[in-house]
Amino acid sequence: GKLGRYPPWPGKIVNPPKDLKKPRGKKCFFVKFFGTEDHAWIKVEQLKPYHAHKEEMIKINKGKRFQQAVDAVEEFLRKTKGKDQASSHNSTEEKNRRNSSEERGKPSTGEEKRKATLSEAKVKKGTGEGKKRVSSVSSERGSKSPLKRAQDQSPRKRGRPPKDEKDLTIPESSTVKRVMTGTVAGFKWPPSVSEPAKDSDPHFHHFLLSQTEKPAVCYQAITKKLKVCEEETGSTSIQAADSTAVNGSITPTDKKIGFLGLGLMGSGIVSNLLKMGHTVTVWNRTAEKCDLFIQEGARLGRTPAEVVSTCDITFACVSDPKAAKDLVLGPSGVLQGIRPGKCYVDMSTVDADTVTELAQVIVSRGGRFLEAPVSGNQQLSNDGMLVILAAGDRGLYEDCSSCFQAMGKTSFFLGEVGNAAKMMLIVNMVQGSFMATIAEGLTLAQVTGQSQQTLLDILNQGQLASIFLDQKCQNILQGNFKPDFYLKYIQKDLRLAIALGDSVNHPTPMAAAANEVYKRAKALDQSDNDMSAVYRAYIH
Secondary structure (H helix, E strand, O other): OOOOOOOOEEEEEEOOOOOOOOOOOOOEEEEEEOOOOOEEEEEHHHOOEHHHHHHHHHHHOOOHHHHHHHHHHHHHHHHHHHHHHHOHHHHHHHHHHHHHHHHOOOOOOOOOOEEEEEEOOOOOOOOOOEOOOOOOOOOOOEOOOOOOOOHHHOOOOOOOOHHHOOEEEEOOOHHHHHHHHHHHHHOOOOOOOOOOOOOOOOOOEEEEOEEOOOOOEEOOOEOOOOOEEEOOOOOEEEOOOOOOOOOOOOOOOOOOEEEEOOOHHHHHHHHHHHHOOOOEEEEOOOHHHHHHHHHOOOEEOOOHHHHHHHOOEEEEOOOOHHHHHHHHHOOOOHHHHOOOOOEEEEOOOOOHHHHHHHHHHHHHOOOEEEEOOEEOOHHHHHOOOEEEEEEEOHHHHHHOHHHHHHHEEEEEEOOOOOHHHHHHHHHHHHHHHHHHHHHHHHHHHHHOOOOHHHHHHHHHHOOOOOHHHHHHHHHHHHOOOOOOOEHHHHHHHHHHHHHHHHHOOOOOHHHHHHHHHHHHHHHOOOOOOEHHHHHHHHOO
16 A cells, blocks of 8 residues: 555553543544554544454555454454453343443443554554544644444445545454444444534544743644634633545635645645546646646646635745745746735745735735645645645635545644744754664664664654654665755755754754755765665765
């Protein structure tokens, strides 16, 4: 499958820690996954018998880690069976107690841990990456929320491709059968916070900032429909809303969409906008890049000004601050097409000063402005799995909802213009520094006579294990530096992040050191290769 897609994963339904609250409005269980220390809240409708799906799951994945996890499930079943047989003399009394408890929706205190298997979640095998968590407790590093509906619930066709479908299955044991017949089948869940939205994509998450009197910033995950409520503190917060669409589809906005810039990121974004049924007009500095999208149903704009003037919302995704300014302020630029009500969304990764200047000139002409840089790479862009960091016009953010769902798995609204630019630079600073450290470790292993493959195997078994680590190490081991994220752009982001630190007199020595290594790689003609080509800066 594509990067980020993984087959079923075994786990156990357990009682959550006492201090961990269940997500409001969500019908779910707390699951701990076999073979890892990961856990997540999982939706009820994702439960199915383990034995009925076991063979199918094993066929899908023959990986060593998965097999170890399945072995752990079987061992758990054997132990559970032994305990059940040992306690059979008082089973009648125990059943009565459990049944009465489950009818009230409360797990009995003596109940065995129940098991679950996560299907096709976008998670990294054996790691915590991609698991859904409660955002008020820990950060969401996860995938599109695994909210697949059982196929027999609705005859409707799905709007999302199969790659985004997920479900959760539960193994059959004496304990699990009680889950299926008791807690799941008989439990009466409280009404959801809001009615299901007909146009929502259940795989997408919105996050919005809630400024409180505390120094920390708070946010909670919600799916699709944004429900804002006032808490006792008087601060604005976002409440989880159960707005899963029955068919898992999204309804594209009827607004005309423009898109400027068809690079590594822009190309994937436009392709997904078109797939989801949006009306898109495209423009690129080198016009031949537009041809493929014209064939897919896009319209061709002759200039940025023409695209803006003929579209309701125009997105742009270009390389750096200079390109972003030229696109808006240059001849036949965006600004010439702006008139009252026109909307401009800049998805470029630039500095806060640049984006603030662009916002001011757009708004001065009566336009609406949103910055929305994206975290990801070419593969994630193609898969519609980007993370979107937005700031500026809140109403425009909501108007872009179907577009963001088409291109990404998660969006964050971060408040006033400039916040998203700063956050994006910090994210890429961390990523760029980490990439340089990976390259440094691999080259040090080589020159000291250690196996680079063994180093990767060790790292993949530890707490640093991630899709990013594995993919970038594989690039280096295979000598494949085809760009997924241009080296020249990560160096640009490091440079801008260091300048951000300078502006507030904050030290960034790690980023500064990494930046020097990327500059060395650029001098070795690695600019247009993937960021993992920073490895070549270490080769003597």
